[in-house]
Amino acid sequence: MEDFARHGGHFCTKQKKMGSKIGGVELGRKQSDLKKSFKLAVRSLLTTCTAQDFSNAFPNFTRAEQERLHQIFLQVITSLHGNIEDEFESLCQELQVGTALDTVDQLVGEQCLDPLFSD
Structure with missing residues (x-):
């Protein structure tokens, strides 16, 4: 159910957008998006190189x-x-990132x- 608040001639909605579940705990959409973005960033930074690249690097x-x-x-990249x-998950829990978001x-x-409600 949405709560409506009138402010500055606009009707704004307050609603919790749900994201995904981690460890049986429902995450807010922003927290879920943050975690997905972090994982994508880590994976793009820590890319593997091909066997051919390795051969060229160690001739x-x-x-x-x-x-x-x-x-x-x-194995090291996978473990890393x-x-x-x-x-990151541990820090998010320790710092209560989900609650802050x-x-x-x-x-x-x-x-x-919300910029969607601005004039």
Whole structure:
């Protein structure tokens, strides 16, 4: 159900937009968007390189050494992704990011700060 607040000749809505669930907890849309954006950013920054790129980077290594080094690199990148995402999740919980984003959303709705409602 939407609550309506009259402010400055505009009708503004206050509503909690729901996002996704993490660990059985419903996230607000903004918190869900933040987490998705963070994951995309991390994945784009920590990209893997091909076996050929590795061969070119380490031309003095044998083919077997290059392949093994590439496998280790992939394991490290995969582990790093997981660790960074887990740490981000932990920090979000510790700093109560979801609560802060929900509060900002509520204030925006109450004060008609939403650009969709501006003149």
